[in-house]
Amino acid sequence: MFIGHFGLGMATKKLAPTLSLGTLFMAVQFSDLVWPTLLLLGVEKVALHPELGGTRTIEFISYPFTHSLVGALILGILFGAVHYAIKRNFRHALILGVAVLSHWLLDLVVHFHDLPLTPAAGAAKVGFGLWSSVAGTLVVELILFITGIILYLRATRPLNAKARIVFWINIVLLMAVQLSNYWGDAPASVMALAWSAQLQWLFVILGYWADSNTEPVLA
Numbered sequence: 001m002f003i004g005h006f007g008l009g010m011a012t013k014k015l016a017p018t019l020s021l022g023t024l025f026m027a028v029q030f031s032d033l034v035w036p037t038l039l040l041l042g043v044e045k046v047a048l049h050p051e052l053g054g055t056r057t058i059e060f061i062s063y064p065f066t067h068s069l070v071g072a073l074i075l076g077i078l079f080g081a082v083h084y085a086i087k088r089n090f091r092h093a094l095i096l097g098v099a100v101l102s103h104w105l106l107d108l109v110v111h112f113h114d115l116p117l118t119p120a121a122g123a124a125k126v127g128f129g130l131w132s133s134v135a136g137t138l139v140v141e142l143i144l145f146i147t148g149i150i151l152y153l154r155a156t157r158p159l160n161a162k163a164r165i166v167f168w169i170n171i172v173l174l175m176a177v178q179l180s181n182y183w184g185d186a187p188a189s190v191m192a193l194a195w196s197a198q199l200q201w202l203f204v205i206l207g208y209w210a211d212s213n214t215e216p217v218l219a
């Protein structure tokens with residue numbers, strides 16, 4: 001799953017209007033933001049199958065720390081704890097912790113049987129495999145994404161033109177990445193995949209930038 005995660009991040013703004021969109025994006029996508037670094041370090045592993053294409057291009061051989069249920073729980077607790085240490089807002093810390101865990105739960109819907117329950121070797125793997133239908137996956141992702149956009153726009157008031165321009169540039173870029181994941185060329189190598197995945201931090205930065213030019217609508 002890709003834009004669906006960002007959709008949930010935008011929707012969460014409704015629940016916590018004073019949390020920046022950048023922080024929300026970082027939380028919902030935290031597993032996938034940490035993952036490329038662990039790929040580059042050789043800690044987590046994928047294989048590429050360009051001949052299969054689409055949602056079967058990347059085979060997730062091992063990602064116990066970023067994409068096991070227990071791993072996601074630990075990442076969520078860490079994320080919430082760091083936020084609490086900095087901001088002293090327990091409600092926000094809790095929301096962010098759950099947002100980090102949401103990544104695994106949404107991935108569960110689409111991934112093939114490759115999400116381990118625990119980081120232990122030989123742990124049971126799960127995944128409902130919606131990826132077998134690209135159209136079905138895209139519908140679910142778009143519903144989450146569009147709902148998120150609507151809720152975010154309702155939860156914020158732009159202070160200047162930059163607020164919405166940067167927001168919409170981010171939306172278009174996210175959509176472009178989503179489409180290229182399904183219909184673009186396969187990555188040339190695992191290293192190329194990992195480095196291009198690092199570019200996802202750009203969405204976090206644009207989230208902070210757009211959001212800093214808005215004020216929350218406190219209903």
Ligand SMILES: [Zn+2]
Pocket residue numbers: 001031032067103107
């Ligand atoms: Zn993921």
